Every structure is written in structure tokens, then in C-alpha cells.
Amino acid sequence: MNTSSQSLSSSNYNRKLLLLEDDPVFARTLCRQLNSKGFHCEHLDDVAHLLTRCAEFAPEIILLDMNLGDTNSLPYIAELRQQQPKAKIIVVTGYASIATTVTAIKSGADDYLPKPINLSSLLNLIDDSRTDRTSNQVTDESQRLSPDRLEWEYIQKVLDDNKGNISETARQLNMHRRTLQRKLAKKPTQV
The missing domain is CATH 3.40.50.2300 (Response regulator)
Known part of the structure; x- marks a missing residue:
């Protein structure tokens, strides 16, 4: 070495x-x-x-x-x-x-x-x-997210609020359960 x-x-x-x-x-x-x-x-x-x-x-x-x-x-x-x-x-x-x-x-x-x-x-x-650098990064990133990424983030927040319950999340998002599952199966888009 x-x-x-x-x-x-x-x-x-x-x-x-x-x-x-x-x-x-x-x-x-x-x-x-x-x-x-x-x-x-x-x-x-x-x-x-x-x-x-x-x-x-x-x-x-x-x-x-x-x-x-x-x-x-x-x-x-x-x-x-x-x-x-x-x-x-x-x-x-x-x-x-x-x-x-x-x-x-x-x-x-x-x-x-x-x-x-x-x-x-x-x-x-x-x-x-x-x-406390990480929380500042989250705030900075959220200010420049693409529309697709914002949708992903919002879905994740609603899913988290519902403790992972996909049916309840789909209902609250006024979305078909299968559509939600397809969106969740995709990797999130970059910023």
C-alpha cells in the first residue's frame, strides 16, 4: 500500500x-x-x-x-x-x-x-x-422540486400519515388503488 x-x-x-x-x-x-x-x-x-x-x-x-x-x-x-x-x-x-x-x-x-x-x-x-445540516438540505431541496417529484413527495406524505395503508391513501388522494400502486412502484423522479 x-x-x-x-x-x-x-x-x-x-x-x-x-x-x-x-x-x-x-x-x-x-x-x-x-x-x-x-x-x-x-x-x-x-x-x-x-x-x-x-x-x-x-x-x-x-x-x-x-x-x-x-x-x-x-x-x-x-x-x-x-x-x-x-x-x-x-x-x-x-x-x-x-x-x-x-x-x-x-x-x-x-x-x-x-x-x-x-x-x-x-x-x-x-x-x-x-x-442540523440534513434538515436544511430537505428544505432547500423542496424549494426546487419538479412537478413529478412534488407529486411523489405528496403521495409519500399522505401514505405516511395513513401509516402505509394504501386503500385509505388512495381514497384521500381521490385516486384508484391500482393507479396509486403503480405510482408507488416507480422510483421517484430526480429533483
């Missing part, structure tokens, strides 16, 4: 990072990249052992994929925060919305990162000190 690589990873050497991700290829790739930067990376593919493993491993950084098949990692954030008060918790998702971002931050997450993940952006988030 050359000296420039050593100096780059020396600040991260042996920092424990727990990755909760159900995509095995993405998880292997990300863990390999993080290990090369000096992190001690562990991977879980479901929430079944999340709290137990966090208690045993005591990670400094916890990366949580929000959607894990039929499960969601958001309900675990508050307990993780209580169990690991000094850990940096970052929620990662391919289905980012303002409603879920706000829920994650209010539950105790430090940051929220949409997929695909850029490694340098992730490393910047990990090394950045805890600030």
Missing part, C-alpha cells in the same frame, strides 16, 4: 461500520470499498439480528437500507439511537422522499442518502460532525 493510501485511510483505520442491506452484490461491493478505506465493515441482510448484533459489535457507523423486502428499517432507528447514542446512523434508500427523510431524522438518524451511493459522498457524511 502506498503512503497516500495509508494517509487517506488512517483516520478510518479500524472504525467499525455495520451495513444493513438486502442486496448481496451491492453490500459486498460497498463493504469491500469501505474495508479498503480502513473500515472494519460487517454486513447484515435483514433486521432480525440488527439490535443484537449492534449491541455485540458496537459500531461507530450504522448504514441502514430503508426497504428490506417486506420490512422497513425506520422503526428500528429510535432503538438503535438509544442503544448506540454515539454511533452515526445513516439511512440509505433508492426510494427517497421528504416524508421518510423527516421520519428517519426525527427517529434519530444523522443523515439520509439516496441510492446510488457515491463513495466519496458517503465518506464525507461519515466524517462530517453531527449537525
